Structures are given as C-alpha cells and as structure tokens.
Amino acid sequence: MDLISRNIKKRIRGAAVLSIVAVIGACQTTPTTGAGNTGAAPVVKTAVKTAPPPSSVAAPAPKETVSTPPASGTSPKPGKLNLTTPQAPVTSPEPEDQVHRLALLLPLSGRGASIGKALSDAAQMALFETAGDDLEVLVFDTQGTTAGAEDAARLAIADGARLILGPLFGASAEAARPIATAAGVSIVSFSNNRDIAGDGVYVFGFLPGQQVRRIMGFAATKGHGRVGALVPSSGFGELVVASARAAAEQIGVNVVRATYYDPTDSELSDLISQFADYDSRKSALAAQKSLLSGRTDQISKQALARLGGLDTFGDPPFDSVLLPAGDPELRGIAPLLAYYDVDPARIRLLGTALWDESRGLGAEPALVGGWYAAASPEARTDFENKFERAFNRRPPRLASLGYDAMLLAVALTYAENGADYSSQALTDNNGFAGVDGIFRLLPDGTNQRGLAVLEVEQDGVRVIDPAPSSFTDFLY
Numbered sequence: 001m002d003l004i005s006r007n008i009k010k011r012i013r014g015a016a017v018l019s020i021v022a023v024i025g026a027c028q029t030t031p032t033t034g035a036g037n038t039g040a041a042p043v044v045k046t047a048v049k050t051a052p053p054p055s056s057v058a059a060p061a062p063k064e065t066v067s068t069p070p071a072s073g074t075s076p077k078p079g080k081l082n083l084t085t086p087q088a089p090v091t092s093p094e095p096e097d098q099v100h101r102l103a104l105l106l107p108l109s110g111r112g113a114s115i116g117k118a119l120s121d122a123a124q125m126a127l128f129e130t131a132g133d134d135l136e137v138l139v140f141d142t143q144g145t146t147a148g149a150e151d152a153a154r155l156a157i158a159d160g161a162r163l164i165l166g167p168l169f170g171a172s173a174e175a176a177r178p179i180a181t182a183a184g185v186s187i188v189s190f191s192n193n194r195d196i197a198g199d200g201v202y203v204f205g206f207l208p209g210q211q212v213r214r215i216m217g218f219a220a221t222k223g224h225g226r227v228g229a230l231v232p233s234s235g236f237g238e239l240v241v242a243s244a245r246a247a248a249e250q251i252g253v254n255v256v257r258a259t260y261y262d263p264t265d266s267e268l269s270d271l272i273s274q275f276a277d278y279d280s281r282k283s284a285l286a287a288q289k290s291l292l293s294g295r296t297d298q299i300s301k302q303a304l305a306r307l308g309g310l311d312t313f314g315d316p317p318f319d320s321v322l323l324p325a326g327d328p329e330l331r332g333i334a335p336l337l338a339y340y341d342v343d344p345a346r347i348r349l350l351g352t353a354l355w356d357e358s359r360g361l362g363a364e365p366a367l368v369g370g371w372y373a374a375a376s377p378e379a380r381t382d383f384e385n386k387f388e389r390a391f392n393r394r395p396p397r398l399a400s401l402g403y404d405a406m407l408l409a410v411a412l413t414y415a416e417n418g419a420d421y422s423s424q425a426l427t428d429n430n431g432f433a434g435v436d437g438i439f440r441l442l443p444d445g446t447n448q449r450g451l452a453v454l455e456v457e458q459d460g461v462r463v464i465d466p467a468p469s470s471f472t473d474f475l476y
C-alpha cells in the first residue's frame with residue numbers, strides 16, 4: 001500500500017448520515033491499493049480533516065508566485081509547489097486552533113456521479129498531500145440536480161464554509177449562487193459554461209474558446225490561414241464557430257466554411273462530401289483530363305499521367321479543418337475527410353482538448369499529423385499515475401480539475417498574511433500552477449490557462465509548442 005493510500009485511509013473521519021429533503025446519501029470512495037476494494041459509504045456530508053505526517057506533505061504554492069512541478073527526483077525549492085517530492089509540513093500564520101472550512105459540492109449520486117466521485121477523490125488527494133490539520137473540507141452530494149445543489153449550498157454555508165469548490169454543472173452553480181452570494185462566499189465551479197460566470201461564480205473548467213484561439217493562432221504561424229470548421233449542431237458547436245470567427249479576426253485569418261453535423265447521425269458521408277466540395281473537384285478532374293487528352297505534346301501527356309492517380313483536382317477552399325470532437329465522433333469523421341480527398345498531408349486537422357480524452361489517436365492514419373490545444377501532459381501523467389495507485393482505477397480526463405481546484409484552495413488558505421478567499425485573492429493576476437499547468441481566474445468569472453499545442457503521432461502525441469510557464473508571456 002503506498003503512502004497516499006495509507007494516509008487517506010487513516011485520515012478520513014467517520015461520516016454523519018443526515019435526513020434532509022432533496023439531499024441524499026453520497027458515495028464517498030476511499031482509496032485502496034487492493035483490487036476491488038473501493039468501499040463506499042452512503043453519506044450526505046463527510047468532514048475530512050487532515051493530519052499529515054511530515055513525510056507526506058508538500059508545501060502549497062504561494063498565490064503571488066506561479067510555479068511548475070519539478071521533474072521527479074529534483075530537489076524542491078522553498079515555498080514552491082512540488083507534486084512529487086515530500087516537503088516540510090504546512091504551517092499557518094494564524095492561531096493554532098483556527099480551523100478553515102471549505103466545501104466540495106459534487107454529484108456523488110445521480111447524473112454525473114462517476115465524474116463527481118473522481119473529482120472528489122482527486123481533490124482529497126491534493127488535500128492530503130498539501131494541507132495542514134487546520135483545513136477542513138466538507139463534501140456534499142448535489143445528486144446532479146439544481147435542487148440538490150441548493151440544499152448542499154445551504155448546508156455548506158450553515159457549517160461555516162468560506163469557499164465552495166463545485167458544483168460540476170453550470171445550472172447547479174447558478175442555483176447555488178444566490179445562497180453563497182448572500183453569505184459572501186465565492187463558488188469555483190467545475191463547469192466550462194462561461195455564461196454562468198460572474199457575480200460570485202468562477203468557472204474553472206476548460207473553456208473551448210481559449211482552446212480554439214490557441215490552436216488557430218499556432219496554425220496561423222505555420223501558414224494555415226483558411227479554416228473550415230466542422231462542428232456538432234449544438235450550443236457547443238455554435239460556441240466553437242463564434243470563437244473561431246472572433247479568433248480569426250484577431251489573428252488575421254479567415255473562417256471560410258462552417259458546417260454543422262448531427263452527432264447522433266451514424267451516416268455523415270453526404271455531409272462530409274459536400275463540406276469537402278468532393279463532387280465539384282471530381283468534375284474538375286474529369287474536365288482537366290478531357291482537356292489534356294486532346295493534346296499531343298509531351299508536357300500535356302506527362303500532366304495527364306500525373307492526373308491518373310488523383311481522385312479530385314484542386315484543394316477545398318480551406319487549408320485546415322477545425323474539428324472539435326472527441327470519440328467516437330472524431331474517429332468516425334477523420335477517415336471520412338480523408339476518403340473525400342481532404343488530404344491530411346496538405347490540409348491540417350485542428351482540434352481542442354476533447355482530443356486529449358481519446359487514447360491511441362495515432363491508430364487512425366487520418367489523425368496522424370493533426371494538431372490540438374490542451375494542457376501539457378507531463379505533470380498530468382504523474383497525477384494520473386498517483387491517482388491510479390491510490391484508487392485502483394484510471395482517472396477520467398476531468399479529474400485533474402478537482403486536484404488543481406484544491407491546490408488553489410490550499411494556496412489561498414496558507415497565504416502569506418493568513419487565509420484569504422476574497423475575490424481579489426481568487427483573481428490574483430500572477431495566477432497559480434497545477435497539474436494542468438498555469439491558470440488564473442478573471443474578475444469576470446472566467447479563467448485563463450496556459451495551453452500547449454500537441455501533434456498526433458503513430459505511437460502517441462508530442463508537444464510541438466510548449467505551454468507558457470507564466471502569464472507574463474501569455475499571448476492568447
């Protein structure tokens with residue numbers, strides 16, 4: 001059993017079962033290294049207090065400093081966040097008996113329960129690694145509903161929570177907002193819906209618009225200035241197209257085509273054919289062949305021979321395709337684009353962090369060479385390995401949000417002048433660092449993240465444009 005598992009098992013307190021309308025038992029998973037032993041207890045509220053031994057605690061990142069995790073085996077720098085090497089225990093400048101309470105509001109039952117449990121586990125893992133025994137986190141089940149979020153927020157405020165991490169869904173965060181705002185408590189939601197941001201709610205999820213700007217900006221530096229967008233017919237797809245057009249205006253490129261597909265439609269051949277101008281390009285090839293076949297000069301004969309191996313003549317009106325899809329859509333659409341002669345050797349496929357959720361992208365030849373914007377994978381790989389050792393399962397992609405949100409909370413708790421959960425502290429311009437790289441919350445309730453650009457290769461992915469290490473060189 002590894003150190004994290006021993007500490008978590010030892011330090012999770014007993015859970016009190018409460019009978020409250022619209023708030024029912026949540027499943028709080030206890031990590032283990034034994035297969036099949038992830039015991040779950042039905043609870044509404046679990047008070048988790050940390051009492052870490054010196055060998056298991058890492059010092060939190062000061063809010064005024066952006067730091068990145070050093071490689072495993074390197075010596076930690078004093079006052080910097082280190083995710084791999086244990087450091088001295090955290091000490092608070094406040095009185096020893098001062099207890100700081102935070103709340104974690106997540107769907108531990110009902111809609112989104114699997115993601116909610118992973119976020120909770122990741123957050124507690126960060127808590128056990130970085131906090132002292134004066135930080136208490138209360139875990140509440142929202143059941144994935146707005147009513148559950150309201151009740152959980154009331155309980156959290158009544159129990160003295162000074163900061164709320166969660167809920168997962170935007171509607172739940174909106175429901176909890178008036179309750180938290182009335183008490184002067186901020187909400188750091190795991191949603192990526194920027195429409196709910198502001199008035200005490202901070203959106204901590206990965207924002208699609210920022211990913212689109214990052215990948216389009218990079219592609220523009222490589223000569224790709226005509227973008228075709230192929231997006232789902234949904235609010236998300238409309239957001240991506242709007243973001244792409246805004247980014248195009250900022251960086252001086254053009255969105256020359258935007259096509260929407262039904263993600264529930266299993267047959268997209270006709271739509272992809274139209275998107276690629278396949279029929280007109282095929283007709284253009286036939287016309288060109290006909291023209292050359294009537295000529296007897298050697299140059300025309302050589303040109304005609306070269307055309308013999310082509311399916312179409314000329315390229316589509318775009319030199320890159322923005323395809324913000326994850327599996328299974330991504331693996332279904334990419335080969336169709338290649339089939340209808342959108343040649344990935346000449347026309348670059350561009351993606352968002354949704355590509356990051358798909359494993360083995362290089363197994364699809366049409367995706368090899370594609371670029372996408374996402375967090376740098378190095379530190380997250382260490383996090384995923386630690387999570388798997390602690391909880392005996394691989395974390396879903398969004399689990400890292402729970403870990404980084406808790407790092408933020410710990411940094412605010414152990415600020416230089418004492419715990420500070422104010423909007424000014426939350427929106428520190430220098431930002432914070434976590435396993436998904438640097439991030440900062442903005443006064444309008446949205447966030448900015450340092451994103452890398454990755455390229456799909458046959459045997460994995462590689463970073464071709466690193467994420468910024470601080471916000472002084474943040475350009476998107």
